Structure formats: structure tokens, C-alpha cells
Amino acid sequence: MKRSQRYFLLASALVVISLLITACGGAVPTxxxxxxxxxxxxxxxxxxxxxxxxAAPAVTxxxxxxxxxxxxxxxxxxxxxxxxxxxxxxxxNVVEPFSNMAFALWMNQLTIIGxxxxxxxxxxxxxxxxxxxxxxxxxxxxxxxxxxxxxKKCLYWSDGQPITSVDVKFTWQAIMDPGNAPVxxxxxxxxESIDTPDETTAVIKFKELFPPWYTLFSIWGFGGNxxxxxxxxxxxxxxxxxxxxxQPNVGSGPFVITEWVAxxxxxxxxxxxxxxxxxxxxxxxxxxxxxxETALAALQAGDVDVAPDFAESDIxxxxxxxxxxxxxxxxxxxxxxxxxxxxxxxxxxGKGKSDVDGFCPFKDVNxxxxxxxxxxxxxxxxxxxxxxxxxxxxxxxxxxWYNTSLTPYPYDPEQAKKLLDDAGYKAAGAGTRTGxxxxxxxxxxxxxxxxxxxxxxxxxxxxxxELKDIxxxxxxxxxxxxxxxxxxxxxxxxxxxxxxxxxxxxxxYPDPWNDNFxxxxxxxxxxxxxxxxxxxxxxxxxxxxxxxxASADPAARKVVFDTIQKYMYDNALVVPMYARLNLTGYVxxxxxxxxxxxxxxxxDSASWDVK
Amino acid sequence: xxxxxVRRLVQALFILFIITAVxxxxxRLSSDPMAQYATRQNMTAADxxxxxxxxxxDQPLPVQYVKWLGLALQGNLGESFFSxxxxxLLISQRLPMTLILMTTAEIFIVIISLFLGIVSAIKQYSLTxxxxxxxxxxxxxxxxxxxxxxxxxxxxxxxxxxxxPYFPTGADVWNFKxxxxxxxxxxxxxxCLVAIQVAGYSRFLRSSILxxxxxxxxxxxxxxxxxxxxxxxxxxMRNAALPFVTILGLDIPxxxxxxxxxxxxxxxxxxxxxxxxxxxxxxxxxxNGVLLVVSxxxxxxxxxxxxxxxxxxxxxxxx
Numbered sequence: 067m068k069r070s071q072r073y074f075l076l077a078s079a080l081v082v083i084s085l086l087i088t089a090c091g092g093a094v095p096t097x098x099x100x101x102x103x104x105x106x107x108x109x110x111x112x113x114x115x116x117x118x119x120x121a122a123p124a125v126t127x128x129x130x131x132x133x134x135x136x137x138x139x140x141x142x143x144x145x146x147x148x149x150x151x152x153x154x155x156x157x158x159n160v161v162e163p164f165s166n167m168a169f170a171l172w173m174n175q176l177t178i179i180g181x182x183x184x185x186x187x188x189x190x191x192x193x194x195x196x197x198x199x200x201x202x203x204x205x206x207x208x209x210x211x212x213x214x215x216x217x218k219k220c221l222y223w224s225d226g227q228p229i230t231s232v233d234v235k236f237t238w239q240a241i242m243d244p245g246n247a248p249v250x251x252x253x254x255x256x257x258e259s260i261d262t263p264d265e266t267t268a269v270i271k272f273k274e275l276f277p278p279w280y281t282l283f284s285i286w287g288f289g290g291n292x293x294x295x296x297x298x299x300x301x302x303x304x305x306x307x308x309x310x311x312x313q314p315n316v317g318s319g320p321f322v323i324t325e326w327v328a329x330x331x332x333x334x335x336x337x338x339x340x341x342x343x344x345x346x347x348x349x350x351x352x353x354x355x356x357x358x359e360t361a362l363a364a365l366q367a368g369d370v371d372v373a374p375d376f377a378e379s380d381i382x383x384x385x386x387x388x389x390x391x392x393x394x395x396x397x398x399x400x401x402x403x404x405x406x407x408x409x410x411x412x413x414x415x416g417k418g419k420s421d422v423d424g425f426c427p428f429k430d431v432n433x434x435x436x437x438x439x440x441x442x443x444x445x446x447x448x449x450x451x452x453x454x455x456x457x458x459x460x461x462x463x464x465x466x467w468y469n470t471s472l473t474p475y476p477y478d479p480e481q482a483k484k485l486l487d488d489a490g491y492k493a494a495g496a497g498t499r500t501g502x503x504x505x506x507x508x509x510x511x512x513x514x515x516x517x518x519x520x521x522x523x524x525x526x527x528x529x530x531x532e533l534k535d536i537x538x539x540x541x542x543x544x545x546x547x548x549x550x551x552x553x554x555x556x557x558x559x560x561x562x563x564x565x566x567x568x569x570x571x572x573x574x575y576p577d578p579w580n581d582n583f584x585x586x587x588x589x590x591x592x593x594x595x596x597x598x599x600x601x602x603x604x605x606x607x608x609x610x611x612x613x614x615x616a617s618a619d620p621a622a623r624k625v626v627f628d629t630i631q632k633y634m635y636d637n638a639l640v641v642p643m644y645a646r647l648n649l650t651g652y653v654x655x656x657x658x659x660x661x662x663x664x665x666x667x668x669x670d671s672a673s674w675d676v677k
Numbered sequence: 678x679x680x681x682x683v684r685r686l687v688q689a690l691f692i693l694f695i696i697t698a699v700x701x702x703x704x705r706l707s708s709d710p711m712a713q714y715a716t717r718q719n720m721t722a723a724d725x726x727x728x729x730x731x732x733x734x735d736q737p738l739p740v741q742y743v744k745w746l747g748l749a750l751q752g753n754l755g756e757s758f759f760s761x762x763x764x765x766l767l768i769s770q771r772l773p774m775t776l777i778l779m780t781t782a783e784i785f786i787v788i789i790s791l792f793l794g795i796v797s798a799i800k801q802y803s804l805t806x807x808x809x810x811x812x813x814x815x816x817x818x819x820x821x822x823x824x825x826x827x828x829x830x831x832x833x834x835x836x837x838x839x840x841x842p843y844f845p846t847g848a849d850v851w852n853f854k855x856x857x858x859x860x861x862x863x864x865x866x867x868x869c870l871v872a873i874q875v876a877g878y879s880r881f882l883r884s885s886i887l888x889x890x891x892x893x894x895x896x897x898x899x900x901x902x903x904x905x906x907x908x909x910x911x912x913x914m915r916n917a918a919l920p921f922v923t924i925l926g927l928d929i930p931x932x933x934x935x936x937x938x939x940x941x942x943x944x945x946x947x948x949x950x951x952x953x954x955x956x957x958x959x960x961x962x963x964x965n966g967v968l969l970v971v972s973x974x975x976x977x978x979x980x981x982x983x984x985x986x987x988x989x990x991x992x993x994x995x996x
Contacts, residue, residue: 152848155954158760166713166759247731252719281719289719307761328770329946331850355848355944356954359826364848367834548708548959551715553729558709572716580718587722595725599715 131220134227135338137322142335146348147676149656152355152364152373156329160314162291163241163248164306172374174285175668176334176350177317178292181215181234182284183669184576186660188466190280194221194229194293194318194341196266198280210272210618213279217266222339224322227297234268234283235260236296245303253282277618278577286576287398287648287666293318320345320672330354345672362651365391371656371676374667376649379521381452384651393651395454397464398663399575400646402522404441404514404529406434408639409563409588409601418585418603425512425566426503427491433510434638435475436485440536441529442477447644450524455645460631463645464663467578467624469631474642482536486510493537511539512566515559517547522569525643540567554594561589563601571646576664578627579615584608600640607633682984689976693969696976697749700968701742701961708959710734710758732758745962749969755962757955764966767951772933772970774853775947778940779932781863782870787925790875794882799909801887809879817876825869825942832865847943866943870936881924885917892916919990926982930974934967 153172159165160173175183181195192198196216199205205214221229240246241254256276261269272279284290295316302308310316313326320342321334334350353370355361358380361373366387376384376393384393406428409420427433443457456463459472491501491510499510514529516522526542533540545559550570552558559565574580581587585603589596610633614626634640650667652658659673710732714720720728729735733744748755754764793813797806816824829846836843844865845851851858889895890913898908935949948967955963 150850158757158762166717247727249714249728250717250720250724252721252724255721307756312760312762327853327946328767329774329951330853330944333850351850353848353850353944354946356941356950357944360829360846360848360942360944363826363829363834364846367837367843367846369833369846369849546708548712548957551712552709553711553715553725553734555729555734556709556711558712560715570716572718574718581721593722595722595729597720597722597725 134222136226137224137335137338140338143348147346148349148351149347149371149674149676150351150353150369152353152361152370154354154356154358154361154375156354159306159311160323161294161311162285162289163250164246164311166249168288168375171285171288171290172666172668173323174290174292175319175666176321176671177319177323177337178294178314179317179319180283180285180290180292181217182280183290184284184286184662184665185669186662186665188464188662188664190284190576192218193285194218206618210275210277212272213270215268215270215283217268218341219266221318221341223295223297223316223318224337224339225316226339227295227316228265229293229295229318230265231262231268232265233293233296234270235262236300237283237291237294238270240294240299240305241291243303247304247306253278257282275615275618277615277623278579279618281577286664287662287669288400288573321350340672342672346675347671350671350674362387365651365653368653370653372650372652372658374648374650376651377519377521378451378454378647378649379524380649380651381454385452387651390654391651392654393649394658394661394667396648396650396661396663396667397455397645398573398648399463399465400571400573400663401458401461401463402525402569402571402643402646403461404567404569404641404643405600406567406639407563407565407601408604410603413588414585414603414605417605418588418598418601419590420563420588420601421590422563424563424601426506426508427489427501427510428566429503430489431637432485432489433491436482436489436536437533437538438475438638438641439478439482439485440533440538441641441643442532443474443643444477446525446528450521450528451644451647455647458642458645459635461572461634461640461642462574462578462627462631463642465575465578467575467627469628469635471628472631472635475638477532479532479536486537491537497537498539499537509539510537511541513541513543515543515545515550515565515568516570517550518544519547526569554589554596560599561594561596563589568599569643573646578623579611581611583611602639604637604639607639678984678987682980685980685983689980692976693973694746696972697746697965697969698742700972701745701965702738704956704961704964704968705738705741708956710959710961713759713958745965754966754969757963758960759958764962767963768948768966768970771935771946771948771951774945775935775940775949776932777859778863778866778945778947779870779935782867782874782936783928783932785867785871786874786878789871790878790882793875793879795886795909795914797879797883798886798890799905813876813879816872819873821869821873821936821938822942824872825866825939828865828869829942847945862943862945866936866939866945869939869943878921878924882917882921885920886913889913889917915989919986922985922989923982926978926985927975930971930978933974934971 153169155169157167157170157173160170161178162171162174179193181193182190182198183193185191190198194217196218197203199213199215217231223229238254238257238260241248241251253276256272256274258271258273282291285292298310298316299305305311313323315323317337320337320340322337323332324335325333331351331353336345336348338344358376362383364370365373407424408428409424411420411423413419447453447455447457457474459474460469462468486499491499493499501508514526523544530540530542549558550560554561560568582597583602584598585608587596587598588601588603610626610630614623617623648663648667655677657675657677659670661667711729733741745755756763793809797809800806832844833846845862851862895908895913898912933948935947937949937953940947940950941953952964952967
């Protein structure tokens with residue numbers, strides 16, 4: 067055999083071997099893992115706060131429930147009513163709070179649900195629960211420390227096992243178990259005990275007042291916690307690595323994962339034991355398509371029916387694809403904001419010390435207001451965001467907590483110039499203004515740090531032009547998100563306070579409270595994990611935030627949050643740029659039903675249908 | 678020969694050590710895994726500290742590296758920071774698909790560039806040569822994402838709209854076990870990779886052949902009255918192939934690394950995508966695992982290439 071022939075055979079053999087590897091088990095579609103057997107009676111992990119051992123719930127009068135359906139005996143319909151979705155990322159772990167991905171949360175909405183959820187009107191509605199606890203229905207105690215959830219009767223996991231209050235208690239125990247590693251225990255660590263007097267009642271007692279209690283076992287568009295199945299996970303430790311957490315094949319939602327080909331796609335099948343019955347669709351296939359351009363082309367070609375998570379910069383493209391392809395733009399509670407580094411090395415009364423001082427002129431409210439007035443946010447929205455969203459006045463847009471009495475600062479460069487003049491910053495001709503701050507000559511020239519996202523680059527260029535018109539030199543610096551959002555110990559500028567002005571997207575919902583404005587959370591060498599990236603320590607504002615969590619009464623809290631928003635607005639502490647949109651593309655044959663920012667696109671997948 | 682191979686293998690271990698140290702340092706300094714949690718609202722300071730400790734990020738960088746290397750030497754590439762899956766499992770899930778894509782593309786690249794390189798060389802400065810040169814450079818100069826998206830737009834989207842036979846975008850769900858579906862889904866990504874890489878190979882081969890054709894021994898062969906075919910394939914090609922094999926040998930290990938852009942655009946679940954998806958999130962165990970596999974392959978195939986020289990060119994003796 068000639069050498070060239072040998073090379074050819076060798077190359078051919080490589081291809082054949084690769085094909086065989088694939089066919090034999092490489093990226094072979096794997097059935098979702100079988101339910102993990104209940105482990106032998108190993109020592110149950112000790113919860114951090116040692117919740118009382120799960121007592122068998124008292125047997126109440128057994129409801130006459132229909133027998134659960136055995137999925138293994140179901141026959142697939144000859145031509146299933148199915149859709150294909152394109153997701154830009156593959157979920158890592160599916161069960162919150164063992165993941166930090168929105169995609170994992172969406173999987174929860176589709177497959178493993180919670181006690182309550184948010185609808186397209188922004189209302190919290192019961193899901194596995196019979197009703198949302200309130201003071202009126204006796205679900206919330208007078209002191210706000212005891213919350214009683216009643217589950218619906220005759221609930222089943224997809225494997226036919228009952229969903230009971232024990233699952234509520236188990237979820238709390240699993241999250242608090244030091245042997246497990248959830249991303250966060252926030253809120254769950256405030257629970258003192260959960261009693262399960264019967265199969266459908268869970269009485270949650272808090273150690274201290276925790277107004278966002280309603281978020282703990284509920285799911286919204288981009289967060290929340292589903293109930294975990296006690297009958298599958300009981301006794302397991304390190305459940306963040308458990309096959310169930312990674313590829314749960316038993317669920318409580320409208321669909322169940324029946325196939326997951328790593329890196330490529332997954333198949334969801336309608337859960338016959340879902341409490342609302344069989345979903346309108348028989349099947350959803352989710353293909354992982356990292357490139358948004360490919361997802362767009364696939365929508366055009368009809369290879370996929372729906373693709374969430376498009377960027378605002380794609381809005382004009384979709385306009386050209388009508389009527390075959392539609393774009394759903396749901397205003398969300400997330401917002402893009404620019405903010406000033408207001409950190410001081412001295413802190414305030416010894417609190418909230420930053421490692422470095424912020425840009426001195428930002429201490430003057432008139433300078434901050436001038437910048438707010440000098441940016442034409444509405445034109446940016448119209449030009450770069452297709453006019454699909456709004457400029458908010460505060461940090462709680464598209465939420466019932468929003469202070470509707472506030473009007474966003476208008477674009478008024480003349481007023482901005484006057485404020486800067488009054489503040490002592492003058493310009494020689496069209497140059498950059500200079501003035502004095504703390505007795506030192508200062509030029510109104512500062513850096514603006516943000517990520518490398520193209521839309522942020524485009525907007526920064528526009529802002530740069532506009533601020534130049536009022537005599538301010540605005541110098542954008544774009545850093546990859548992995549570095550920009552880095553932690554203090556990694557020396558990231560945002561956390562260490564080594565920036566003048568910065569911008570990114572965040573959101574405070576469904577509960578409005580956050581700890582980002584507390585003096586104690588200003589990051590510094592003694593507090594490297596502080597979350598106050600604004601480096602702002604304002605005792606007045608801090609007190610208002612503390613007051614906001616001093617009551618469980620939503621009406622009383624709303625009054626406090628209105629005051630917070632007014633205070634931040636009057637002092638121009640932050641520049642809200644625009645409310646972010648949740649953008650989902652879908653083909654004409656697919657009917658996604660009503661959606662909203664807070665609910666997310668997946669909130670009612672049981673009603674999804676095809677024409 | 679064997680002492681040479683053993684010596685090279687020992688050197689390879691040292692080189693791999695340097696490579697892993699550099700890769701680890703670069704990947705760790707390029708992104709912070711905790712950045713993923715920066716804007717998450719329901720995380721307390723205690724949660725963040727616990728998470729940092731659990732991921733080992735609270736340790737000094739050298740300690741992190743030594744721990745990682747210690748496990749890697751035992752064949753344990755660690756776990757993903759986020760999914761907690763074993764890195765070796767993630768790689769084993771993606772490697773077969775990458776090998777299928779890249780090996781198929783490499784075969785076409787070699788065959789086409791051999792053909793184009795030879796034709797260009799023997800028809801130097803002809804219209805054919807100029808056309809091949811022009812099209813090669815057009816392919817070579819275009820960004821790969823542009824070619825990839827262009828192929829999708831024309832052959833998947835527009836062809837379907839025009840009622841012509843069309844290729845899939847790659848975003849459809851298909852069965853890997855079906856050989857026909859596999860071939861059908863390979864066409865566009867392989868075309869994309871071939872269009873980009875065939876220019877380099879063919880130009881390189883053309884230059885090598887032209888250089889060899891000007892050598893005295895080729896003139897002698899022709900003077901002996903050998904047919905042009907025999908001169909080209911028996912005498913010129915053998916020497917011209919040597920640098921070509923060198924490049925090929927160095928490229929083979931990158932078959933394992935996959936094609937980042939092509940795999941992403943065509944939604945091909947391969948190693949390039951695995952690397953990129955996890956690199957974006959700062960998932961260093963996965964990133965370093967992929968880099969170790971690829972760099973190990975580079976070192977190994979470099980040795981294989983050197984050994985292969987002795988078979989192709991008997992003048993070369995390894996000692």
C-alpha cells in the first residue's frame with residue numbers, strides 16, 4: 067500500500083471513529099437521569115439553624131383525588147403538537163437557588179414551580195398554593211412574623227407522588243443545610259421553623275420581620291425558588307451536584323424534561339399530572355443557539371418558533387421581518403443606569419469609608435443635576451432602542467412600587483449650563499469647564515466605565531457628544547463584563563471605587579428593597595464583599611431604607627419607597643437611563659399568550675399554542 | 678530514535694507545565710467568576726464570602742494553581758464552578774462532535790488545497806492560477822462569522838423562501854445518530870471552515886512546489902526524459918510536501934480545540950463552544966481543562982510530526 071493511501075485511510079478512520087464515538091455515547095441524546103433512589107438511611111444533614119425534624123403531617127380527611135397518571139405508560143401522540151425554542155445558553159443547574167442563570171429560572175417556570183408566581187398584569191397569583199397569604203385571609207399574622215401557606219389539594223409530582231407541605235419544609239431545609247451549596251440563603255436564613263400540621267398547610271415562622279417573605283417560595287420572570295421534591299432528595303448531601311438538580315426528570319410544572327443532549331438541545335414533554343391538566347402543547351424542544359444572528363435566521367427559516375433574550379439593538383431588524391416573525395417587547399423592572407462615584411475616604415461619621423475619594427465635583431448636586439439635564443435620554447431611547455421603552459424617573463420602573471408623581475428630568479442643555487455656571491464651573495469658549503472643588507482647581511473631565519456591550523458603546527458615544535455641548539468631557543472606558551463586575555479582591559474598579567462614573571443594568575423587584583445603598587455595604591479593605599457599588603454613604607437615605615423594612619404592610623412600605631425615590635430624584639444621586647426590555651422573537655404560527663416583564667415570557671407555558 | 682522520542686516526551690512534560698501555568702494565570706486574570714453574581718440582588722455578604730471560599734477564590738493565585746495542577750496530574754480536571762459537573766465529562770460530551778466537524782473539514786481542506794496548490798503551481802501566472810489566487814484570497818480575507826452567517830442566510834433562509842432545496846440553519850433539533858442528518862448538517866459549517874483555511878494551505882503548497890520545481894534535481898529529472906507527471910509526483914511533490922506536513926502536523930491538535938466561531942454560529946455542540954461559553958462566565962476549571970487537552974495535543978503531535986519527517990524524508994535522521 068502506498069504511503070499516500072495509508073494517510074488517506076488513516077484520515078478516513080479518524081472520521082469513522084469519531085462517528086462511532088458519537089453514535090455510541092459521546093453526545094448521544096441521553097434520557098434525563100432516572101429518579102435518584104432514596105438513599106439508605108444516612109445521617110440527615112444538620113440544618114444550619116437546626117429546624118425541627120420533619121414530623122409526619124397529621125392525616126386530615128383525605129380528599130378524593132384523581133389517580134395520578136403514570137407517565138411511563140403514556141403513549142406519545144402520533145404527531146405531537148410541538149414547538150422549538152432557541153435559547154442562547156444552556157442552563158447549568160436547573161433548580162434555583164443552585165444556579166445563577168436566568169435560563170435555569172425559565173426551566174423552573176416550565177418544569178418545577180413554586181407556591182406562587184407573577185402574572186402578565188404584574189400581580190402575584192397562587193400557583194401550587196391555594197391562595198396568596200394576606201392579613202385578611204389569615205395567612206399573615208398581625209406581627210408579620212408568621213406566614214401560613216395552604217397548598218392546593220390533589221397536587222402531584224410528575225412521577226405520581228403527592229406534592230405536600232413537607233416539600234415546602236424540605237426546600238427550606240435543603241437550602242439551609244450546610245452540606246449543600248446554594249448560591250444564596252438570603253431570606254431563608256430568617257426562617258425560624260416551618261410546621262406542617264397537615265399535607266396542605268405550611269406555617270412559616272420568621273425569627274425577625276422579613277417583608278419580602280413572599281419571594282421565598284415563588285417564581286417570577288428572573289428569580290425565585292421552586293419547591294424541591296422531598297421524596298427524591300431527602301438525605302442527599304451536596305445536592306448542587308445531584309443529578310436531579312442538574313437534569314430533573316420529575317417536576318411539578320406544565321412540562322417535564324424527557325431528553326437532554328448536552329450542549330445541544332433538550333426535550334420537554336407535557337406533564338399529565340400538572341394541576342391544571344395537560345398543557346396545550348405536547349412537547350417543547352429547546353435548542354441551545356449561542357449566536358443571536360443564527361437564532362434570528364432560524365426564526366426566519368422556521369427552524370425555531372420562539373427565541374427569547376434578544377438585545378435592544380435587534381429591534382429594527384425585527385421590524386423588517388413582520389408579519390412572519392414578531393417581536394414581543396416587555397418592559398421589565400430592570401433598568402440601565404449611570405451613576406456617580408460618591409465615595410469618600412473619610413466616610414460619614416466613621417461609616418461607609420471608601421478606599422478612594424470619588425470625583426470631587428460630583429459632591430455638588432448641581433453638577434449631578436446638570437449631567438442629568440445634559441443627557442437626551444428620550445432621543446437615545448428613540449434612536450437606539452426603537453422607541454420601545456421609557457425613561458424612568460427612579461430605579462423602580464414598571465413596578466407597582468414606582469413613584470408615579472415623579473417626572474424624568476428633561477433634556478435641557480441651557481438649564482444644565484446655568485447650573486454648572488452657578489456651581490462655579492466656567493468654560494473658555496467651547497472647551498471643557500473648570501472650577502474649584504474643595505479648594506483645588508478641577509476640570510470637568512472624568513471617565514465613565516461600563517462593559518463592552520455594543521449598545522452601551524453606542525449610547526456612551528451619544529452621551530459624550532451631548533455632554534461636550536455643555537462643557538463636560540466624558541471619557542468612556544469599556545471593560546469586559548468579567549472584569550468590570552469583578553470583586554474587590556480581584557481589584558475591579560467598580561468594587562474598589564477607582565472610577566469616576568459608571569453604568570450598567572440592575573433591577574430591584576419584585577420586592578423593592580435592596581442593600582446596595584447602605585453605608586455598611588460600601589466595599590473597602592475591611593469589607594471586600596460590600597455590594598454598595600455607588601460607594602454612597604448617605605445616612606438620610608440609609609435610614610429610609612432601614613425604615614422600609616420595618617413594616618410588613620405593603621401600603622406603609624410604599625409610602626417609604628415613594629420618599630426614597632423622591633429623595634434620590636431631588637439629589638440626582640443616580641441617572642436612570644432607560645427601562646430594559648425583555649425581547650422575545652416568535653413566528654406567526656406560535657401563540658405565546660400575554661406576557662409581561664415581571665412574569666417573564668415563560669410564566670404561562672401551559673397556555674402556549676400553535677395556530 | 679527511541680531515545681529521541683523519550684527525550685522529547687520529557688521535554689514535553691516541562692513545556693506542558695509552563696503552558697498550564699501561563700494559561701492558568703491568563704485565564705484567572707482575564708475574568709472574575711464572582712462577576713456573575715455582581716448584580717444579583719438576593720445575595721448577602723455572607724453568601725458571597727461563602728461562595729468565594731467554596732470556589733477556592735479566597736486562596737492566593739499560586740495556591741489555586743498548585744491545587745489545580747495536583748488534581749490534573751491525577752487525571753482530575755476538576756468541576757465546573759457553576760454546573761458542578763466534572764470537566765472531563767463536559768469535554769467527553771463535546772469532543773466527538775468537534776472531531777467529526779474538524780476532521781471532515783480538515784480532510785476537505787487538505788484535498789482541495791492539494792489540488793489547488795498543484796494546479797496553481799504547474800499553471801503559474803495563467804488565468805487559472807490567477808483565478809485560484811483571487812478566490813483564495815477572497816476566502817482568506819473574509820471574517821469567518823461573515824462567511825458563516827452569509828451561508829446561513831443564502832442557503833438556509835433564502836433558498837427555503839425561494840422554494841429551493843435548502844440546508845438547515847443549525848438551530849433546528851436533529852438526531853446525531855442519523856448519518857444522513859449528520860452529513861446534511863455538516864455541509865455549511867464544513868464549507869465555512871474550508872473557505873477560510875484552504876487559501877493558506879494552497880498558497881503555501883504552491884510556493885513549495887514552485888521552489889522545488891526550480892531545483893537542479895528536477896531539471897535533471899526532466900533532462901532524463903521523465904514524463905512531467907512523474908517529475909511532479911515522484912520527485913517534486915515529495916520534497917514540497919515536507920513543509921506542508923509540518924503545517925498539517927501542527928494543525929491536527931487544533932482539531933480537538935474546535936472552531937469557536939463556526940461552532941457558535943452553526944450551534945454545533947463542540948469544544949470551541951464549550952471553551953467560549955465557559956470562558957465568558959469565568960469558569961476556569963472548564964477553560965483550563967480544554968486548554969490542557971489542546972496544548973497536550975499540540976505538544977504530542979509536534980513530536981509525531983518530527984518523527985514523521987524521517988518517513989517522508991530519509992535524509993532526516995533523529996538522534
